[in-house]
Amino acid sequence: MARQKPYDGVAVCAPVTVPYARYSDKTAHWWTGSALAALSRQTGLGPADFDGFCFASFSAGPDTVVGMVQHLGLSPRWIDHIPTGGASGVMALRRAARAVQMGDAEIVACVAADTNQIDSFRQTLQGFSRFSQDATYPYGFGGPNATFALIADNFMREYGVSREDFAKLCVAQRANALSNPFALMKKPLTHEQYMQARPISDPIHLFDCVMPCAGAEAFIVTTPEKAQELGLSTARLAATIERHNAFPEDPVQTRGGWARDIDDLWSAAGCGPQDMDMVQLYDDYPVIVAMQLADLGFSEKPELSRFIADNDFTITGSLPLNTNGGQLSAGQAGAAGGFQNVTEGLRQILQTPLGDQVPDARRALISGFGLVNYDRGICTGAAVLEQEVLR
Amino acid sequence: MSDPLTPPKRKDPLVVTHAGHVPPALRSRAATAMAARAGLGRFVLQVCDDCARATYPQRDRCPFCWGELSWQDQPDGAVIEAQTTIRSSIDLFFKDHLPWRIGSARLDAGPMATVHLHGDVGQGDRVRMELKLDRSGNPALFAMPEKETPHMADDPQLRVFTADPKYRRILVTDGRTETGQAVAEALLKAGAKTVFLGNADPLMRYPGQDRIEAAPGIEPVRLSLTDTRSIAALAGQLGGRVDIVVNTAQFARQGGVGFGGNLNDLQSGLDLEVTGLMRLAQGFAPALSGRSDDGDRSAAAFVDIASIHGLTGRAGFAGSSAAAAARLSLLASLRGEMARTGIRVISVLTGPVDDGWHQNVPPPKTAPAQIARAVVTALQQGQETICADEVAKDVLTRWQDDPLLTIREENK
């Protein structure tokens, strides 16, 4: 297989988070415009200045990136629409980086935005995918909770991972969220509260589930020269991987595409898990966090329980995890939930966190997981971001 | 074991009747094709014409080699690899049926599937898969215990997919015929609480009347399918209490089209079997629909018994076959309408019934007892279409295989 070429000449910068709202009467278009306005405030750029636009949303229908371009007055020479949900941040990053590197665009706004109107979660679910429409939702309509419950039930039994272990991850993320002024969850979560939460779909309990909300996330991919001209701090993209529908032969999902491509990631990045100052992992259900920790090379699966026990996942801990609180504690703003790992990792290494700063943060591992098309997540991706220039 | 159902209590008049919701109904064409086979009680999956591997969920091309797929009967064994009990749902139907158990099943046929779980099965168990129809008439994989367990049919989650006669109140439209009487008796034997037995002409006795009307659980009612007012009167009286309607009315007469056909027989047959079916549906469908999700003894099914020759026509029985054809067609439309309200519409297909009107037809013929058995089985299984005997099965099989040929064969 061809080796990945380095992302030379690519700068990632200007992370933006539009504060989330549990419910919003605004549209995805409004949230997208808010994100662009925030980018504009950071950079001074206007609609005519972005020549690339990469977009992700579940709730912009019937519009795609095309409708959004006209709606918001952009005139780009490169566009892309990323439908991979929780993996969309990593994938937007990959695609925009290559467009900039090859000169198809010079300055790409990557935006994910979703609204959350009353009942829009149910409506999104109903039309989510053909397999889920045919073969998942009619089975109790537990939504993603039920699908991940099956994955968790199997994973916990298979690898001896317990709710106690998940509790540690969730409690740490909540602690991280408390310094993030935008996080929807504002109260501490105790181990006991986690353990005693009401069951949603066994073994999934209340605090394993994210809170759907409205929000938007954005960042810019451009050249180092352009970033310098704009006075922006930058990170470089050390390596990325992406995989879809890996291991279809596994009866129940116990691994994601990372497991297939992880060696490529670390060899292209020229570093390893031990070099990461933080991990920003997709966390819609702690079982997927555990799965990523293993598949990305931090632990063997049978050792996960001990690995979790041995580490501190808070901002100042041994392995800071989802330092904004993650989707579990900050909220899941639809496709923006798949972008917040990028923006949060970027902010930490650019030293502009929303809340507390990870000490000496220079490298971040970003991991995305998206689209439970039927019985498992289909899209996986990961990226290593490194601090380049602070301005 | 499942908790046995207890005899129904009278309904508290102050409690609001539970509205008749159905599970999410939107499906792909391939899933709908699976439903059509599920309705026949078959356990099928798509199999690739080229690589012969089975696939699920329903696809339009093989995921292994991109070959064409066709539906084939498959081994029904499976192992449950993972399970969950759903305790929260935002769907109007399931939210009222919680907790709901599902599992990840590794099918002996190959694919993995998310399946409904019977209360007696769980993770690690070998199970027997059934392909059911859910309340919206869509295909549903249901994991049953491999071997019969006590009160297995009473499992509340299973009962959502069936129209089991147990403790239900059932209207059988024509008690004057042997078929109607056999059906009524079989339903009572299967646990029906009450069978309201129709009689189009209470002023005139009929064979078997004394015995059947004296049977415990039988309540004779006046009902003539050719008299709109009698249906309206009965629906007004019983509409809120009938859980299942079984239409046993038949009017088979010999005759061709150009030779030996009798227009009056045709008219009478059409009036009784076709217009009568529509009168019956108009009388009872609204009330059935309103109670389709009202607890474990909710209104459940509308059953019609018609000749298999409605599919093909039949030499020598042109008029009655035409009536059967119209009847099957009406029933198909009714099925679509009722699926929106959660009522199963069941078609029992018969060969020539072994009665006075088929004396000139050589055996085998469909015995009333076979029809009765088919009615009970279809209700217990929640099946949509069932053949009462080998004659019907034979015609249906040939018709599915080559409809035009079968039409020719049956009209020779």
Added chain:
Amino acid sequence: MSKTVLADLAVALASGQVRVIDLTNTLSPDFPVIVLPAEFGQCAPFRMEKLSRYDADGPAWYWNNISMNEHTGTHFDAPAHWVTGKDLPSNTVDAIPAQDFVAPAVVIDISAESAADADFVLTREFLENWETEHGTIPPDHWIALRTDWYKRVGTPEYLNLLEDGAHSPGPDAGAVEFLVHDRKCVGLAVETVGTDAGQASTFNPPLPAHSILHGNGRFGLQCLTNLDKLPTFGAIIVACPLKIEGGSGSPLRVVALVEGETA
């Protein structure tokens, strides 16, 4: 005929000196029809489908489609109804002269005999004895057989259909021959479902009333009520069948004019 007859009748009707008795059963889906052996075509009962009743299908009007056999409910049998009358002239309801629809009646009361024996057979001998007591039956009269059978309407005893067939009173061949040829009757008017006795298909010849009446151009009136309210002599029956082209009979409203303040 005097020009004042109808004027006198009008006065008599207005004053109640001549009363109109309804001899008709209500047409309803529940009214029984004659039952033939199952292999024969069956008489359709009365059926009614609403077209509209001040509703979306007709906001200001109420009407129904109705269907029935020519011999459903209170009905008239024309000579063409029977094979014996098939070649007679003017043998269908549309062709029968209207003059024939109004005729006097003589009422023969066999209600006691019928109550005692549902299979009571009216014979020529019985009629001759009756004449001895009541007087000769005049020509051109309806012969109305009062059986009080109409009081059984709504019960199984009306058709009185047992395993060996129907059981209801009616005439034998001798009686009908006598009424047709010797007394020149207009026809036979009965309360039972047919002019013949319930068991008349076993008579020799079978179904003598139908056979002999219609073979001689005479009429039948069936399923009448209230014959017990008519005098033995002196009533006039008005029985106008629907003018059905080539019709063998027709449901109809039958009334009788009787004299006197009360019955």
